[in-house]
Amino acid sequence: MMCPDNPKIKEMLRTIGVSSVNELFSDIPREVRIERLNLPDGKCELDVKKEIEAILKKNKTTDDIVSFLGAGIYDHFIPSAVFSIIGRSEFYTSYTPYQAEASQGMLQALFEYQSLMAELTGMDAINSSMYDGATALGEAALMCARLSHKSEFIFPRTIHWEKKSVLDNYSKGCGLKLKEVGYNAENGKIDLKHLKELVNEDTAGVYIENPNFFGVLEDEIDKVKEIIGNVLFVVGVNPISLGIVKAPGDYGADIVVGDAQPLGNPMNFGGPLLGIFGCRKKWIRSMPGRVIGLTKDANGKRAFCMTLQTREQHIRRSKATSNICSNESLCAVATAVYLSLIGRDGLKKLAAINISKARELAQRIDGIDGFKAPLFNAHHFNEFVVSSSLDMDVVDEHLREHGIQGGIRLNEHFEELKNTALYCTTETHVAKAHDALIKALEELV
Amino acid sequence: MMCPDNPKIKEMLRTIGVSSVNELFSDIPREVRIERLNLPDGKCELDVKKEIEAILKKNKTTDDIVSFLGAGIYDHFIPSAVFSIIGRSEFYTSYTPYQAEASQGMLQALFEYQSLMAELTGMDAINSSMYDGATALGEAALMCARLSHKSEFIFPRTIHWEKKSVLDNYSKGCGLKLKEVGYNAENGKIDLKHLKELVNEDTAGVYIENPNFFGVLEDEIDKVKEIIGNVLFVVGVNPISLGIVKAPGDYGADIVVGDAQPLGNPMNFGGPLLGIFGCRKKWIRSMPGRVIGLTKDANGKRAFCMTLQTREQHIRRSKATSNICSNESLCAVATAVYLSLIGRDGLKKLAAINISKARELAQRIDGIDGFKAPLFNAHHFNEFVVSSSLDMDVVDEHLREHGIQGGIRLNEHFEELKNTALYCTTETHVAKAHDALIKALEELV
Amino acid sequence: MNYHQSRYDEPLIFEIEEGEPIKVPNYPIKDNMIPKNLKRKGLDIPTLSEESVVRHYTRLSQMNYGIDTGFYPLGSCTMKYNRKVMEEIAGWREVTNVHPYQDDAAVQGSLEIMYRLQRMLCEIGGVDAVTLQPAAGAQGEFTGLLITRAYHELNGEKRNEVILPDSSHGTNPASAVMAGYDVVEIPSKAGCVDLEALSSAVSKDTAVLMLTNPNLLGLFEKDVVRISKLLHDHGALLYYDGANLNAIMGITTPGKMDFDIVHFNLHKTFGTPHGGGGPGGGPLGVKKHLEKFLPIPSVEYNGSKYHLDYDRSHSIGKIKGFYGNFNVLVKAYVYIKLMGSDGLKEVTERAVLNANYLKARLEKHFDIPFKNHRKHEFVVDGSKLKERGLRTLDLAKRLLDYGFHAPTIYFPHLVEEAMMIEPTETESKETLDDFVDAMIKILNEDVELVKNAPYNTSVRRVSEVEAARNLILSMRMYEK
Amino acid sequence: MNYHQSRYDEPLIFEIEEGEPIKVPNYPIKDNMIPKNLKRKGLDIPTLSEESVVRHYTRLSQMNYGIDTGFYPLGSCTMKYNRKVMEEIAGWREVTNVHPYQDDAAVQGSLEIMYRLQRMLCEIGGVDAVTLQPAAGAQGEFTGLLITRAYHELNGEKRNEVILPDSSHGTNPASAVMAGYDVVEIPSKAGCVDLEALSSAVSKDTAVLMLTNPNLLGLFEKDVVRISKLLHDHGALLYYDGANLNAIMGITTPGKMDFDIVHFNLHKTFGTPHGGGGPGGGPLGVKKHLEKFLPIPSVEYNGSKYHLDYDRSHSIGKIKGFYGNFNVLVKAYVYIKLMGSDGLKEVTERAVLNANYLKARLEKHFDIPFKNHRKHEFVVDGSKLKERGLRTLDLAKRLLDYGFHAPTIYFPHLVEEAMMIEPTETESKETLDDFVDAMIKILNEDVELVKNAPYNTSVRRVSEVEAARNLILSMRMYEK
Numbered sequence A, B: 001m002m003c004p005d006n007p008k009i010k011e012m013l014r015t016i017g018v019s020s021v022n023e024l025f026s027d028i029p030r031e032v033r034i035e036r037l038n039l040p041d042g043k044c045e046l047d048v049k050k051e052i053e054a055i056l057k058k059n060k061t062t063d064d065i066v067s068f069l070g071a072g073i074y075d076h077f078i079p080s081a082v083f084s085i086i087g088r089s090e091f092y093t094s095y096t097p098y099q100a101e102a103s104q105g106m107l108q109a110l111f112e113y114q115s116l117m118a119e120l121t122g123m124d125a126i127n128s129s130m131y132d133g134a135t136a137l138g139e140a141a142l143m144c145a146r147l148s149h150k151s152e153f154i155f156p157r158t159i160h161w162e163k164k165s166v167l168d169n170y171s172k173g174c175g176l177k178l179k180e181v182g183y184n185a186e187n188g189k190i191d192l193k194h195l196k197e198l199v200n201e202d203t204a205g206v207y208i209e210n211p212n213f214f215g216v217l218e219d220e221i222d223k224v225k226e227i228i229g230n231v232l233f234v235v236g237v238n239p240i241s242l243g244i245v246k247a248p249g250d251y252g253a254d255i256v257v258g259d260a261q262p263l264g265n266p267m268n269f270g271g272p273l274l275g276i277f278g279c280r281k282k283w284i285r286s287m288p289g290r291v292i293g294l295t296k297d298a299n300g301k302r303a304f305c306m307t308l309q310t311r312e313q314h315i316r317r318s319k320a321t322s323n324i325c326s327n328e329s330l331c332a333v334a335t336a337v338y339l340s341l342i343g344r345d346g347l348k349k350l351a352a353i354n355i356s357k358a359r360e361l362a363q364r365i366d367g368i369d370g371f372k373a374p375l376f377n378a379h380h381f382n383e384f385v386v387s388s389s390l391d392m393d394v395v396d397e398h399l400r401e402h403g404i405q406g407g408i409r410l411n412e413h414f415e416e417l418k419n420t421a422l423y424c425t426t427e428t429h430v431a432k433a434h435d436a437l438i439k440a441l442e443e444l445v
Numbered sequence C, D: 001m002n003y004h005q006s007r008y009d010e011p012l013i014f015e016i017e018e019g020e021p022i023k024v025p026n027y028p029i030k031d032n033m034i035p036k037n038l039k040r041k042g043l044d045i046p047t048l049s050e051e052s053v054v055r056h057y058t059r060l061s062q063m064n065y066g067i068d069t070g071f072y073p074l075g076s077c078t079m080k081y082n083r084k085v086m087e088e089i090a091g092w093r094e095v096t097n098v099h100p101y102q103d104d105a106a107v108q109g110s111l112e113i114m115y116r117l118q119r120m121l122c123e124i125g126g127v128d129a130v131t132l133q134p135a136a137g138a139q140g141e142f143t144g145l146l147i148t149r150a151y152h153e154l155n156g157e158k159r160n161e162v163i164l165p166d167s168s169h170g171t172n173p174a175s176a177v178m179a180g181y182d183v184v185e186i187p188s189k190a191g192c193v194d195l196e197a198l199s200s201a202v203s204k205d206t207a208v209l210m211l212t213n214p215n216l217l218g219l220f221e222k223d224v225v226r227i228s229k230l231l232h233d234h235g236a237l238l239y240y241d242g243a244n245l246n247a248i249m250g251i252t253t254p255g256k257m258d259f260d261i262v263h264f265n266l267h268k269t270f271g272t273p274h275g276g277g278g279p280g281g282g283p284l285g286v287k288k289h290l291e292k293f294l295p296i297p298s299v300e301y302n303g304s305k306y307h308l309d310y311d312r313s314h315s316i317g318k319i320k321g322f323y324g325n326f327n328v329l330v331k332a333y334v335y336i337k338l339m340g341s342d343g344l345k346e347v348t349e350r351a352v353l354n355a356n357y358l359k360a361r362l363e364k365h366f367d368i369p370f371k372n373h374r375k376h377e378f379v380v381d382g383s384k385l386k387e388r389g390l391r392t393l394d395l396a397k398r399l400l401d402y403g404f405h406a407p408t409i410y411f412p413h414l415v416e417e418a419m420m421i422e423p424t425e426t427e428s429k430e431t432l433d434d435f436v437d438a439m440i441k442i443l444n445e446d447v448e449l450v451k452n453a454p455y456n457t458s459v460r461r462v463s464e465v466e467a468a469r470n471l472i473l474s475m476r477m478y479e480k
């Protein structure tokens, strides 16, 4: 209870014309009132810190164990300066920049994010964030339906099952039918023949992921484009790969989605992430989410503001292009800072290192009796499928005993892939990490 | 080597009128040149972090062990907001505020530090920091000599031996003679009779610590003041205690010194610390170190700037009141933020908690066979001497095995105190910490 | 007034002199790693030194207003102060450097935090189960509506209408449409739900009523019990938009008011920072009968271990990758721990006191429709400004010159030239008084002065018209 | 120019409305814990809410110039950019939450860092042993002079003079006096040590010559070998003021130039931030023959464990509590690791290139005495400004309006109206050019305009005279 003797409080009550704070709640019917919240009373900072420290100590971090997990969230090097900048309270304690004049910092930083990602993806416009890669895909499907007025959306089997579920939920509302296109069992790439069969006049859009969920680089992308023709082409990317992989804009993508978590955002046990959403100029007005535009102030000086707000829910309500309101702006700023720090040459190098390391690790695993890696005969980015003649449960348990977290298991969601796992490696793995894995696997045979 | 093909570099060299960077070093004689620094080449941030993490993991923090160490550096609660503020780069990347107009933030923060500490200590002026408590004492001795033109400085045996050594080194130059005053073996307080014997017409100043090194509160301070009369009276404080202990200004101190590390600065394995130095108005012009003054700008608006710089080395050179240049400003800002956050009531409460906890812990230890605590029959702040009939080496070793770090051992420097240790407890000790100590000690008997 | 925001002629990151960038980890790179036709040609991003980048963004940050620099009376946004210890803890490696697919045994800490947060939110919301997955309030709404659909479908019903009051937040109708519903907007009466209008709107097609209470005018819907009963009698559900929870904690709960579904905006009520737009968190709570529809996984505790439970009979599946914005969840957990039962109630009390105090002081100078007490916010009618040739927008811009953020303006639509003001509990009387003084002062300032405001921000009034007319959303579009 | 620093009418912390403070840990407090005559009466510090405190200091910070907001050409101060990873690592609990008296076994990490840093500094300084204890450069000097005294005393000599050039930094003579020496200042010749003057100054009373090379005019003392020989021949020592090490790393070392003692300013050369004045770090290195005099303890390694060694036969004891500014030491360690042998040399090269470039551009418009190349800094003679009725001070203040910090002014004393400029290696050509452009532009600005500068800072020109006349150093003195 607020101290009723506080003279300031008394004065405020007097100004309002009530005799107690309780009076301000007199409009709340007795029948809906509660006694109190059944929670402990408030604690001091130190006690709370100690309590949470004790809880969190039960976690193992990627500094404690060697982890080969990827599958949508990646452990990449993040320069400390990224945290310094997004730790600036003018950024992190600000609201959506509704008052442009007082918010140029955030607006310019987001414009820079949009610009950097536009360059990476080859799109004209990138919005200032979606929740994550999965919802960005969902929004892309909706946008395709909106633009095309057609009823089917084609997506590859080689995406993460969670993404598929999200896509499903996002498509439900507008009655979009989802069609899954298979993959080539030998090389893990999209099954072009199957794709050809699925595309028809009802196709609102086609989604391809590059690299796909198996880490495979879809290098027959030109043929995909050929097959789908003028149908809206949505491409999902791992943005780190774009340091050396062709920009989707250069192979015909209309919409690009993905998750920019790898660009300067920690794994955080799953979130926040950073949904990338970009498109060609001609589709901009149908885009979901916030966008920042370059403009002028009353003195003719360059300035920035939110624009195309008439697409958004706070203006357009039920006719908005999306319901998104709060997004992941601060993560977008982190990504802008990250890309500025890593730079052109750094990003190229990082992408190349990821490919090199993954290839080398796959080869080493492949050299062990009873293991095959990569399972698919193709170029990979930083992930690849490992298959084994051993029971993967046994393998994982063995690795765990050695402080190693193996890749994510695939069997449950890809029935055809028994005893397989998706392994990931990045520039953060020291040489010893690979050695430890190889040694542990060798012990199994 | 800097890339000589960089067009910017080339242009700069052209402007200078040299053909290579090497030419700029042509004035360095061949005979003093080195081949190269025999260090490894530079590494990337991630590698450096991993290397240092591996090294630092060998440390045990006070989150890992239960520590009863104090003796000049204390483990106190520091609100997170302190770190947020001193982590603001406008503060920590600034230089000494030579250009007042561009540095009002730091200047005002330091003025607030001076003001808060002035209030705590009862002095009129506090400088904007000395290196630490030990050097502050050294400077105080020098200031006494400067002001009095006398040749002897009296200090108590009940100070930290390190401080004594520093005092020694600081006094050497001006030929000040140091005289040690003993303590009462029963209650650990200053030996008044001895003090009386030592004070004479050559006495430049007398130093008393309150609480003293044994944690004992010098409550016969009025008698001390009576004995020393008009001789300059220097008092050393633990500033946390001043939440409830009388301000030295209120019992006649001319100069107050101490270390403000407990007020918002982490232990940091010994540094940086924060030397408090304050004095009465009439002595201000003889003070060492930087001070910030309140003044006006050209519009008559309140403003702040460094003042009395003519006392300082960069103006006065060999006649300066001290050689100090870089100091501990950022720690002073931390302390200002800390005191603002903890506030009047918080500081009172903290001081009381420290006393209560120490008393309770001492009583519990005293209840164990073979242990006496506190050794001295007096009021204590948050430290007290424990003595034991057991070999303290055995005790310490036993505690260590239980993840407990006992208090600092005294025998080496106080021959009269065999098998003793100085124990400290603060608000950061959870109840379990005390229980663990008691249980471990009980196992010994 | 002497305020001036920082101002730098700051170039775009693309326009800064290139320099030596930070090193990236070294590794021997093999050639031919990439299929020829996937090889990238250009990559037109800059290569800068760390010092250039840090200076650039530090300067930008100073040109940005945040709750740490001043008062943010944005109605409906609950811009409260964000405790620093929340940031500190959320930055620990045990929070940030953990992969969501690590073995359960290696993530017991994360799971325990989530489990406990679920329980705490159940109590605060008066509900039986909570999912932490939604990334924000709007996604909570969307999730709630998918659950609504699943619920009715399981009952063999095809209900296709969502009812909302006209004062509802834009995300409500937008979410409804995304979930495939038709929106039925009902008018307000004296700022509250018009029971008659509602009665005639409700039918067997009604899937759910979306409501927030207090509503966006800051008025408590006194008839909430009758409203609930009306909807439930028709077999429809009730959805509580949790954005206004800051007005009722410790006093009542959505569950107690008989709502079936409720979302929480962690970045409003629970003091996690807004981050310039996000990330936030939008956990969703439901009563028992809807639990089985919640997204997978939930976090469960078997008495000795925490685990992720994917086994939910009628789950709608996933609405987002992984388990939600975990880092934000940690902050909310810390917040609730710091506040506790007593603190949360005080939050409510002070938020309501502050709002009513502001209203009392302002209503001597401005039209404030509806005479009742408010809860945490209120709406000012700015139409009288027109008499002086001013608009609410002008007043808003002029406030920036005084170092205040502007209120939410032109919303809700049912008040003309609206200014929606929510002070939150973390502002002192002194700040509120200064704000009122500025508001009054502006009323008496020269009209031209106000119309051309702001002057003391890093730029002068920004042209949104120009931005929309000549659309430039990236450097690529700028250069072309 | 469009720059404007943040400006808030920010009250003193004592003038802010009081509020609910953060909680402190709970513990039952017993009465009568304190002797009656030690009981405190008043405690006049404010009780504020966290939000008030944070907003206050955030605003103050925005009213402060730092290297992260702009260029800081402070001669002799080496204001280089501070790498963020240094801050991150120094903030780890393993650094901050360790008590210096913990058992050796529990602090092996700290000791290893210190040991390695000692070794690295030995290499960079060309010396045999290093103590990390001094808190700053000036304390390094003081320590070095105490060692000098101990050395001569052990040799049975009573030498009482320290020789310094007139361009030396103020700490040099101040430290000498504190250590009980008489100061003999010798004049410069063409900006360097006048060998003749030095020869006649050196005697059997000379304890040590304190020198920095390059000196404070940025000139390399070419005769350094002859100087060393001269001093050593007289049985005196040579002390190297390490503040200018940024000009020679990887090219030469003080040891190689035959200095016996050298201090390092970690907060200059090794990129640890200045913190508005400190904390810094002033490790001291010595040649073999002086090692035994270093303060205790040193950190040693026995092949398997690190330990603190207190067993140094002729140690001067302690000059500071504990082992030095450990947190700063960690940052310096990180810095050296990041830079490495190649990087440190590049630092030197670029610092020297930048200084000479700035000089070349400025000397078309300003008098810059001494024609040789500079190392890392140079001094401009501002006396010509007087012809226009201006002073160096005016130019300095006007630079602030352009968003630049001013150079060091009125030092060294041997150049009239001196401006001492040190750009460091971390500034881009673009920044240097902008600075030069501003300097030139000011030369052509209206005199009154310049004399009344600055305008764009948080306050206008501050009266130092008023501050000294009416001395107010605390709230206590303010209120009285």
Ligand SMILES: Cc1ncc(COP(=O)(O)O)c(C=O)c1O
Binding pocket: A324, A325, A326, C076, C077, C136, C137, C138, C139, C169, C171, C172, C212, C216, C241, C243, C244, C265, C280, C281, C282
């Ligand atoms: C009343 C109301 N409902 C819903 C939302 C949407 O919440 P979010 O921004 O978290 O998606 C908001 C946010 O402003 C709101 O004020």
Ligand SMILES: Cc1ncc(COP(=O)(O)O)c(C=O)c1O
Binding pocket: B324, B325, B326, D076, D077, D136, D137, D138, D139, D169, D171, D172, D212, D216, D241, D243, D244, D265, D280, D281, D282
């Ligand atoms: C040449 C020179 N010597 C000595 C010092 C003193 O160093 P510190 O400030 O670290 O005490 C400085 C500092 O400015 C300096 O420039």
